[in-house]
Amino acid sequence: MRGLQGKNVILTGGASGIGQAISLRLGEEGCNVGIFDLNGDGANAVAEKIRAAGGTANGYACDISDYAAVEACVTAFESDCGPVDGLVNNAGWDKSMPFLDTDLELWHKVVAINLYGPLNLCHVILKGMAERGSGRVVNISSDAGRVGSSGEAVYAACKGGLIAFSKTMSRELARKNITLNTVCPGPTNTPLLAEQGPKLVAALERAVPMKRVAEPEDYPGLVSFFLSDDASYITGQTISVSGGLTMHG
Numbered sequence: 001m002r003g004l005q006g007k008n009v010i011l012t013g014g015a016s017g018i019g020q021a022i023s024l025r026l027g028e029e030g031c032n033v034g035i036f037d038l039n040g041d042g043a044n045a046v047a048e049k050i051r052a053a054g055g056t057a058n059g060y061a062c063d064i065s066d067y068a069a070v071e072a073c074v075t076a077f078e079s080d081c082g083p084v085d086g087l088v089n090n091a092g093w094d095k096s097m098p099f100l101d102t103d104l105e106l107w108h109k110v111v112a113i114n115l116y117g118p119l120n121l122c123h124v125i126l127k128g129m130a131e132r133g134s135g136r137v138v139n140i141s142s143d144a145g146r147v148g149s150s151g152e153a154v155y156a157a158c159k160g161g162l163i164a165f166s167k168t169m170s171r172e173l174a175r176k177n178i179t180l181n182t183v184c185p186g187p188t189n190t191p192l193l194a195e196q197g198p199k200l201v202a203a204l205e206r207a208v209p210m211k212r213v214a215e216p217e218d219y220p221g222l223v224s225f226f227l228s229d230d231a232s233y234i235t236g237q238t239i240s241v242s243g244g245l246t247m248h249g
Contacts, residue, residue, distance in 0.1 A: 003229030005030035008081045010074065012064050012121060013091025015042025017190040018140065018216045022088060023047075025220030026227075027055030034077040034084075036062040036070075036121075037091070056081075064091055064117035067124075074124050084125050086136040086227045089118035089162075092155075096196060099153035107154050114158035119165070126173065135178040136227045139166045140219075141238070143184045143246045159184075163238050170236035179235035181226045186242025188214040209244035 009026055013019040014035035026033050027050030037043040040061025050057035058080055062073040078084060093113045095106060118139055129135030144152050145159025163182050170180040187193060187204040193213065194201070204213055219241055225231050240246045 001029055001224045001228035001230055004224065004227060006032065007085040007227070008032045008034070008077070008083065009086035009088065009227065010034040010036060010077055010084055010121070010125065011088040011090055012036045012062070012117065014046055015039045015059075017192075018185065018188060018219050019088075019090040020046050021216035022090060022220045022223050023057070024050060024053075025224055026088075027053060027057055029224055029228075030055070031086070031227075032081045033057040034073075034081065035059045036064065036073055038063055064120060065112035067120045070120045070124050074121075078128075083128055083132060085134070086138075087121060087125050088138045088140065088223060088227070089121055090140040091117055092140070092142070092159075094152055094155040094192065096151040098151060102154065110154045111158055114155060115161055118162055122165075122169065126169070126178065129178050130173060130176045133177050135173075135176075136231075137166075137169075137178070137180040138223050138226045139163075139180065139182045140223075141166075141182045141184045143186050143240050143242055146184055146238070146240065146248070147246055166238070167236045174235060179226070179231065181231070181234060181236070182238040183219060183222055183226070184238060184240045184242070184246075185219060186214055186240060186245045188216065188218075190216065204245075207245060208242070212243065214241060214243060 009031045014023040015037040035043040043059030047057035047059040060073045142159040144156040166180045166182045
């Protein structure tokens with residue numbers, strides 16, 4: 001991808017799954033990758049993989065739901081690498097159950113991670129990007145936020161909110177040469193999906209036109225593209241990566 005070499009990119013939730021796959025690809029593209037994850041050891045392990053392959057990366061233990069912690073980690077990253085050029089809000093969490101069986105404690109946790117987390121990162125990082133007049137943000141939402149998902153009402157609400165937030169900020173910051181785009185994964189082969197059991201996975205495989213659920217490696221190319229100079233005139237867009245399960249015109 002054009003323009004990624006030497007760019008400073010922060011990615012949240014990079015210790016495993018989709019986040020790890022994106023982190024490794026960004027390292028291959030020549031980015032200086034900052035991996036933020038509640039699992040600091042996991043973040044450092046992925047950073048070591050990138051360094052072992054000849055790239056540049058650092059891991060940071062970070063609770064993205066804590067604004068002060070986000071500020072501290074961003075400050076540490078910029079001290080290590082310089083100003084942030086790109087941000088990938090990937091971290092997410094959910095516990096699937098019917099909405100009427102949930103409680104306030106679950107709501108608060110889901111909202112704190114899936115909505116307040118990206119808001120915290122954007123609020124801290126976009127200020128600097130606006131001052132410098134450039135930046136790229138990729139928010140990882142979910143098709144649950146576009147079409148709904150049974151058993152994921154609060155999660156879907158957060159992800160739908162993230163899509164709307166991305167569109168709004170892309171309008172507010174377009175004249176600052178900052179782009180914000182959203183990637184919506186469909187069902188993906190991650191530990192979170194595996195917890196739902198083999199029957200659900202099999203049903204999803206039948207429903208997807210490509211007859212398989214996604215792998216984490218299906219996402220890094222699009223994310224890298226949105227961060228690159230090749231996508232400099234694309235902003236406010238939402239794209240599903242779902243093997244054709246969801247199609248929007």
